[in-house]
Amino acid sequence: MSSQITRDAVLAALGQVLDPGLKKDLVSLGMIKDLSVDGSEVNFTINLTTPACPLKKTIKQNAENAVLAVDGVSAVNIEMSAEVPAGQKKAEYGFIKNSVAIASGKGGVGKSTVAVNVAVALAQSGARVGLLDADIYGPNIPTMMGVDAIGGATENKKILPAEAYGVKVMSIGFMVRPEQAIIWRGPLLHSAIQQFVNDVEWGELDYLIIDLPPGTGDVQLSLSQTLDLQGGVIVTLPQKVSLDDARRGLNMFQKLGVPVFGVVENMSHLELPNGESMDIFGSGGGKALAAETGVPFIGEIPIDQAVRVGGDNGIPVIISHPDAPVSQSLRAIAEDIAAKVSVEAYKRS
Numbered sequence: 001m002s003s004q005i006t007r008d009a010v011l012a013a014l015g016q017v018l019d020p021g022l023k024k025d026l027v028s029l030g031m032i033k034d035l036s037v038d039g040s041e042v043n044f045t046i047n048l049t050t051p052a053c054p055l056k057k058t059i060k061q062n063a064e065n066a067v068l069a070v071d072g073v074s075a076v077n078i079e080m081s082a083e084v085p086a087g088q089k090k091a092e093y094g095f096i097k098n099s100v101a102i103a104s105g106k107g108g109v110g111k112s113t114v115a116v117n118v119a120v121a122l123a124q125s126g127a128r129v130g131l132l133d134a135d136i137y138g139p140n141i142p143t144m145m146g147v148d149a150i151g152g153a154t155e156n157k158k159i160l161p162a163e164a165y166g167v168k169v170m171s172i173g174f175m176v177r178p179e180q181a182i183i184w185r186g187p188l189l190h191s192a193i194q195q196f197v198n199d200v201e202w203g204e205l206d207y208l209i210i211d212l213p214p215g216t217g218d219v220q221l222s223l224s225q226t227l228d229l230q231g232g233v234i235v236t237l238p239q240k241v242s243l244d245d246a247r248r249g250l251n252m253f254q255k256l257g258v259p260v261f262g263v264v265e266n267m268s269h270l271e272l273p274n275g276e277s278m279d280i281f282g283s284g285g286g287k288a289l290a291a292e293t294g295v296p297f298i299g300e301i302p303i304d305q306a307v308r309v310g311g312d313n314g315i316p317v318i319i320s321h322p323d324a325p326v327s328q329s330l331r332a333i334a335e336d337i338a339a340k341v342s343v344e345a346y347k348r349s
């Protein structure tokens with residue numbers, strides 16, 4: 001005869017299962033919800049801190065194994081859910097739970113490509129995502145997302161963002177002609193940035209992904225003064241000149257007090273049709289830079305023509321070729337960023 005299973009025994013077992021990102025157990029983190037014991041069956045929900053959790057399957061499996069090991073348990077039914085915590089502590093911007101800036105030392109390294117595909121990947125996982133194109137030198141997010149205007153205005157005269165692939169999109173390109181924004185300086189740029197946050201009806205967002213202009217300057221400063229940024233990501237090419245620029249980008253985040261999530265190396269190699277990999281710009285530079293500066297290496301992205309074609313046609317590669325190696329890399333990068341946001345939000349709680 002099986003012994004009576006108690007909730008305490010189940011919770012004690014789950015108290016041994018860690019969230020590897022947050023390095024605490026599921027019970028102390030308050031992630032176990034709706035626990036019920038029905039004869040020899042145990043049912044509960046694990047409420048993660050992001051729907052894009054890279055270790056979702058592992059956590060579920062570990063929880064299942066732990067509870068199955070409790071005396072008398074014959075079956076375990078686990079539902080997975082997620083509630084993204086707010087790292088953003090400025091009460092007036094509470095509707096943006098977390099914001100992450102994507103930066104680069106120079107243009108043309110794939111910063112916007114990363115911003116777009118990360119935003120779409122997070123939205124596909126079920127998160128509420130906004131994408132803010134603050135690149136005054138080349139606001140190309142609308143082209144890459146296949147949108148060309150704002151979504152209209154609300155009754156109280158707020159701007160409705162455009163929407164594509166489940167992502168709310170706002171671009172400096174919707175507001176001014178490109179040649180205008182480039183000549184803006186400090187105060188004017190600062191008020192434009194504030195407008196992006198204050199006058200846009202974002203609704204509640206789990207993540208706001210921001211495409212910064214390349215280099216270091218007023219936009220970076222204004223954004224970090226306006227929003228309590230959770231993290232910055234630096235995109236670089238593998239070759240030395242690009243890495244030198246990326247190093248300056250890292251310094252900028254550090255000076256602004258924005259936590260550096262890490263380095264992404266784009267165009268790190270070319271995947272040949274026969275499955276071989278060919279270095280074009282050399283590879284490994286991003287990893288070396290991360291090691292040298294003591295920041296995490298987030299991942300590398302291969303060169304794939306489908307990225308450029310998708311960018312030009314307004315269909316992000318993660319949508320047009322979801323299973324291609326390049327899309328798998330981009331999805332893993334999005335998940336890593338989501339996990340780092342959770343850790344940062346947890347630190348701030």
Ligand code: ADP
Binds near residue numbers: 106112267308309
């Ligand atoms: P940035 O925002 O840094 O200026 P973009 O994201 O606009 O750079 O990318 C520059 C160009 O390179 C675009 O045409 C884009 O489609 C292309 N591109 C970016 N990453 C890749 C990649 N991994 N493979 C192929 N083309 C890429």
